[in-house]
Amino acid sequence: MNQQAVVQATRRWVEDVVVDLNLCPFARRELINNRVRFAVTDVQTPDALLGDLQRELLKLVDDNSIETTLLIHPGVLQDFHDYNDFLAMADGLVEILELEGVIQIASFHPHYQFAGTAADAAENYTNRSPWPMLHLLREASLEKAIAAYPDTDAIPRRNIERVEALGANHMKALLQRSLTDPSNPVG
Incomplete structure (x- = not known):
């Protein structure tokens, strides 16, 4: 895969x-600032992943020009x-590397499904991505952003309400559009 x-x-x-869709109110700044x-990765096994x-966790710790990493792994854990x-x-590796409290891992997957939801529920799209990926976050930065943002506890509920209002078909189309020509309109 290219x-x-x-x-x-x-x-x-x-x-x-x-x-x-403002699913993460902290993402825009980091994206704009190219951080x-x-x-x-083109690995094919969980062990290789x-x-x-490990390399990406250590790179994030060592390179202050990076705020967050999306480790995208299209060839494994479909x-x-x-x-x-x-x-x-993955969490065990964070513990072994003594990075608990330093880096946390968030999860995104094309077939993400929250416990207790139907596979086609719109709310699952809050964590659905084009490919399986691990999102590595600096905890200190996350804590700082949370402290400056009002009512962070409401973010998950608000996100679910937003994607449910748009509907699963619209969310599926947005996800599919990311894999195709960006000028292709979503219906």
Whole structure:
């Protein structure tokens, strides 16, 4: 898979879904300031992904010009349940590297499904992305942003309300558009 095309599509998704729908009120600034690292790996196994995850975690800790990293892995963990199981290993790696409280991992997947929801529920689109990815966040920056933002506890509820108002079909079209020509209008 062409890594540049994966980055372009992921960036379109961040712009059109995460930023334009304001699902993450902190994303726009970092995207505009070019402090989001889009790292694509072509690994094919969870073990190899752990190796790339370790490299990206350490890079984020060492490089202050990067605020957050999206580790995109289109070739591995396509099944959401396998991906979800892998998250425990990812968190274990954070612990082994003694990065708890320093870096946290958020999860995005094309088939993301919150517990207790139907597979086609609109709310799942708050965490659906073009490809499986691990979002590495600096906890200190996150805490600072949360402290400056009113009522962060309402963000998940507000996001669910927003995507439910748009509907699953609209959200699916937005996600699909990120994988195609950005000038193609969403119906």
